[in-house]
Amino acid sequence: AQLLAEGWNSPRATVCMHLAPTASRRIYQQRVGRVTRRTPGKEAGIVVDFVHPSTPSDDPVVTLHSLLDRDVYRGGAIVVGPVRRGRGRRLRVERRVLPITPDPERRAQVFERELWRIAVEHLNWGEQHAWAALAGARVASNNWRRAKAMLHFDGTGELRRRYLITCLQRNRNTQLRMRALQEVGALRDPEAFDEAVEIVGGWSREERREGVKTLLQALAERPIGRRDQASRWLWHLAEYSREVHEEYAVSRWPETKRLLGLLVNSSGGAHARNARRLVQATKNQDRRLSAALLAAALAHTPEAQQVLDGARMRMARKPSALARELLRNFPKGRRKRGGRRRRGRGGNKGESENGNVQAVESRKSKKGNSESGDRSQQRPAA
Incomplete structure (x- = not known):
């Protein structure tokens, strides 16, 4: 094996398979040199390294990419060039690449440059x-x-x-x-x-x-x-869209504006009492309006917040049903208006002809008036 690596010369040799990996750069260069001799009909030498595709270049085992300090590995691609691509080339070149450089900055550059070509499963x-x-x-x-x-x-x-x-x-x-x-x-x-x-x-x-x-x-x-997680998410989402639910509740029930105003403008014990009053009012309404009222309510004290949280928890026993009710409060998207109606050709043509006729007649009448005026002015002179 050592004789074939150093003292053997055959320009026809094309493939070099490293069945015995080495950590010596000198020995690796001697092996690769066996397939780099030029000969007529030879396009390129093929080097096969039995390592994982994502092996970095600082690994003790020497590979062709670590020897040449390459940033990426691409199976079947030409590493040392330029080499003319002849018709007899039968190697399959992979589309995806792998970063193999040990330098973090160079690896980051490879990620930036080859983002959509990296073989992610090998990282x-x-x-x-x-x-x-x-x-x-x-x-x-x-x-x-x-x-x-x-x-x-x-x-x-x-x-x-x-x-x-x-x-x-x-x-x-x-x-x-x-x-x-x-x-x-x-x-x-x-x-x-x-x-x-x-x-x-x-x-x-x-x-x-x-x-x-x-x-x-x-x-x-x-x-x-879980149900408690879904309930918390629902009321967070209702809080993000509070204006929508308040607008629906006000348009649906006029008493909403007064109850929400009392809740916002009160403090202390009165604030908690107004929260209980609002919760009591929701019990007499349907599910959609009750959900909108609770979504539009804002509490400033822990006691009032506890009252609202209890009512909201009872309302969210069926999260999917509550989500559907909250969705109904959002205004529907506007429909696209259709194109303008095309007028009939006959009607437009008739209108245009009538307009032209009227214009011609008016011009003639003006011309006739002007001529009659000229004649009337000329008669006394005669």
Whole structure:
């Protein structure tokens, strides 16, 4: 084997397979040198290293990429070039790459440069989460499906959850954030849903309203988490959209404005009494109006807050039903107006012809008047 590595010369040799890995750079260079001789009809030499694709370059075992200090590994690609790609080339070049440089800064640059070509399944656990976070922040509409396909190996769902949560936090595309919210609801993961509820609370008014509708729809369609968790999420979402529920309650029941005004403008013991009065009033109303009244109420003291929390807990015994009632309070989207009605050709043509006729007649009449005026002025002179 040592004779073939150093003292053997055959320009036709094309493939070098390192069945006995070595930690010596000198021996590795001698082995690779056997397949680098040029000969007619030879396009390139093939070097096969029996190591894991994600092995970093600082590993004791020498590889071709560590010898040349390369940043990424791409199976079947030309490492030393330029080499002319002839017709006889039969190697399959992989589309995906792997960072193999041990330098953290250079690895970060590889992540930035080759984000959508990295073989995520071959990375370690920490870098997989780093990739998921970076992909969630950088994903666009044209590569949303690609990002999901690159996480096909995620059996636990942690990477997908990290990807969606980061998309909600850092992505600038509003439509993609709403899409991520829908997928968070489809996951039925209590931790991810809890984070999504907190994130939606920090959005702008219009985006927060759309996000609340999306999360309420998810709670109305399928059970997520425990009952107490669902109840807490529902009333948090109702608090984010309090103006909507207050507007519906005021339009539905005129007494709402007076009860809410008494609750807001009171303090101390009177504030707690007004809270009890509001809760008592909700018992005489239907479920939708009662939910809207409790969602619009604001407590300033612990006693009043305890009264409202008790009523809300009783109201949320069936979270899906309460979510549907809260969804009904949101105004429906405006329908698009249809195009203008086209007038008949005959009517328009007739109107235009009549208009032209009237214009011609008026011009003629004016002309006739002017001529008659001229004649009348000329007669005395004659």
